[in-house]
Amino acid sequence: xxxxxxxxxxxxxxxxxxxxxxxxxxxPRTARERARAELTAEIVEAARARLAEGxxxxxxxxxxxxxxxxxxxxxYRYFPSRDALITRLIVxxxxxxxxxxxSAMNTAGTQGPQQWDALAHAxxxxxxxxPHEFALLYGTPVPGYAAPPDTVDPATRIVVRFVQMxxxxxxxxxxxxxxxxxxxxAAQFDFVGETVGVAPDDEAFIVGTSVWxxxxxxxxxxxxxxxxNTFEPADHLFSxxxxxxxxxxxxx
Amino acid sequence: xxxxxxxxxxxxxxxxxxxxxxxxxxxPRTARERARAELTAEIVEAARARLAEGxxxxxxxxxxxxxxxxxxxxxYRYFPSRDALITRLIVxxxxxxxxxxxSAMNTAGTQGPQQWDALAHAxxxxxxxxPHEFALLYGTPVPGYAAPPDTVDPATRIVVRFVQMxxxxxxxxxxxxxxxxxxxxAAQFDFVGETVGVAPDDEAFIVGTSVWxxxxxxxxxxxxxxxxNTFEPADHLFSxxxxxxxxxxxxx
DNA sequence: TGTACATCAGTGAACGCGCGTTCACTGATGTAC
DNA sequence: TGTACATCAGTGAACGCGCGTTCACTGATGTAC
Numbered sequence: 001x002x003x004x005x006x007x008x009x010x011x012x013x014x015x016x017x018x019x020x021x022x023x024x025x026x027x028p029r030t031a032r033e034r035a036r037a038e039l040t041a042e043i044v045e046a047a048r049a050r051l052a053e054g055x056x057x058x059x060x061x062x063x064x065x066x067x068x069x070x071x072x073x074x075x076y077r078y079f080p081s082r083d084a085l086i087t088r089l090i091v092x093x094x095x096x097x098x099x100x101x102x103s104a105m106n107t108a109g110t111q112g113p114q115q116w117d118a119l120a121h122a123x124x125x126x127x128x129x130x131p132h133e134f135a136l137l138y139g140t141p142v143p144g145y146a147a148p149p150d151t152v153d154p155a156t157r158i159v160v161r162f163v164q165m166x167x168x169x170x171x172x173x174x175x176x177x178x179x180x181x182x183x184x185x186a187a188q189f190d191f192v193g194e195t196v197g198v199a200p201d202d203e204a205f206i207v208g209t210s211v212w213x214x215x216x217x218x219x220x221x222x223x224x225x226x227x228x229n230t231f232e233p234a235d236h237l238f239s240x241x242x243x244x245x246x247x248x249x250x251x252x
Numbered sequence: 253x254x255x256x257x258x259x260x261x262x263x264x265x266x267x268x269x270x271x272x273x274x275x276x277x278x279x280p281r282t283a284r285e286r287a288r289a290e291l292t293a294e295i296v297e298a299a300r301a302r303l304a305e306g307x308x309x310x311x312x313x314x315x316x317x318x319x320x321x322x323x324x325x326x327x328y329r330y331f332p333s334r335d336a337l338i339t340r341l342i343v344x345x346x347x348x349x350x351x352x353x354x355s356a357m358n359t360a361g362t363q364g365p366q367q368w369d370a371l372a373h374a375x376x377x378x379x380x381x382x383p384h385e386f387a388l389l390y391g392t393p394v395p396g397y398a399a400p401p402d403t404v405d406p407a408t409r410i411v412v413r414f415v416q417m418x419x420x421x422x423x424x425x426x427x428x429x430x431x432x433x434x435x436x437x438a439a440q441f442d443f444v445g446e447t448v449g450v451a452p453d454d455e456a457f458i459v460g461t462s463v464w465x466x467x468x469x470x471x472x473x474x475x476x477x478x479x480x481n482t483f484e485p486a487d488h489l490f491s492x493x494x495x496x497x498x499x500x501x502x503x504x
Numbered sequence: 505t506g507t508a509c510a511t512c513a514g515t516g517a518a519c520g521c522g523c524g525t526t527c528a529c530t531g532a533t534g535t536a537c
Numbered sequence: 538t539g540t541a542c543a544t545c546a547g548t549g550a551a552c553g554c555g556c557g558t559t560c561a562c563t564g565a566t567g568t569a570c
Binding site for chain 2: 555560
Binding site: 188220221 | 305306307308309310387390391392393395396399404433434436437440443444458459461462463464465466467468469470472473476477478481482483488489492493496497500
């Protein structure tokens with residue numbers, strides 16, 4: 001998020017990142033650096049393609065190296081381990097989804113219902129176009145793989161956007177001492193709100209999280225085959241769900 | 253479903269099943285048959301335990317055989333392939349979940365809201381108690397594994413119960429020529445209704461499927477770690493969601 | 505009840521495969537003087 | 538601008554591992570007479 005600021009602060013940012021061990025060179029100048037950047041991208045691309053067959057678990061360094069026509073050991077010049085490659089795919093996936101959704105929302109206008117409609121269809125559209133990446137992000141976790149903290153921020157981007165939308169539509173009324181949820185839940189809502197920097201109404205939070213789980217639950221059902229033979233295709237049902245959600249979110 | 257009828261027709265049923273290659277002997281009498289039944293159960297149990305580590309993909313015949321102290325080739329006397337073992341785990345999983353939910357609903361009474369409350373909490377409770385089985389049933393499909401038709405009926409049991417509840421609460425009004433959804437969606441609703449043998453109202457169908465996806469989406473999020481650091485524990489949020497769903501389902 | 509034969513459970517070795525990762529190496533590219 | 542050295546990319550072989558499945562075999566259990 002705030003990518004325009006990051007661009008302006010690129011130099012400082014990269015300096016900090018390198019200090020943390022994340023090599024992300026600003027601009028490759030030497031031939032070596034250019035070649036390195038290109039091959040890294042090619043490896044990631046080949047891995048993404050591999051994902052399409054065998055899923056996240058079938059993703060093997062050797063297969064990726066084979067597809068690129070290089071020795072399997074060469075990949076280790078670019079990624080220290082298989083897990084690092086997976087992490088990269090996860091980060092890229094979250095960013096790809098967030099980019100897709102944000103641009104859809106931005107062209108949809110500033111009205112809440114329109115933004116929601118755009119967001120929901122963008123999530124589903126992206127997931128259907130990239131089913132294995134969706135599974136990597138929101139499906140069964142890869143056994144033995146522990147997501148590093150680097151994945152948190154990209155994963156949060158889309159949620160932040162949604163919570164902002166919630167708050168814009170139904171902010172908590174001023175001077176609200178009384179809450180409508182249990183103290184434990186209120187504290188969790190507050191934490192999320194503070195992290196994002198907004199404060200939606202309690203009811204909006206409940207409806208919002210419910211609608212959010214329904215959205216991802218729907219897409220998961222559709223991709224993982226949970227309603228084969230019933231809602232195939234699921235387009236009309238999905239639209240009905242989005243409409244229902246819209247009523248819940250915006251017609252208080 | 254219709255297990256009482258099946259029980260009455262057990263003899264015929266098993267005869268038919270055997271004709272289809274599904275060996276399910278009625279009552280083991282000889283020592284060999286008893287031993288076979290026991291060992292089959294032990295293999296399934298060991299496989300279920302294996303599931304807990306490594307997930308569905310990590311499940312290997314060799315590991316199961318190792319845990320039981322037998323040669324890996326011996327397992328082939330009981331299951332013709334690894335996929336057959338997985339199928340068995342899936343079928344057992346669906347049945348286990350359905351049993352758990354049905355008994356919870358049956359003790360909850362006949363009122364819709366009570367039944368829904370029991371069902372929702374039963375689904376989540378079962379999933380938290382059996383996270384890897386949940387992942388096997390509703391998570392990312394196992395790559396290379398194609399679920400045979402045998403898994404359909406067990407998978408349907410719990411859905412049938414839910415749709416029956418929907419219909420009992422909000423049946424389609426008699427003489428209903430006019431539908432409130434697109435023809436395509438109406439046809440899909442009709443197909444589901446006819447399969448189950450009931451006819452819920454169109455709006456009930458929309459709300460019901462939405463609530464259903466929200467329920468499984470919620471549990472998926474919780475088990476797969478999608479809202480680590482936010483709703484941990486998620487008990488209060490879940491209860492709020494169940495309440496919201498109850499209002500949508502029963503307060504028309 | 506006893507014997508001869510058929511059926512079945514379980515063994516251990518083997519086939520052929522793929523995997524992640526390491527390591528010593530070569531040759532090319534970059535850099536300091 | 539030219540040379541000497543350091544850095545890095547990529548190779549191919551190897552280690553050690555696990556997997557699903559097959560197969561000829563042995564010994565125990567069941568069955569027909």
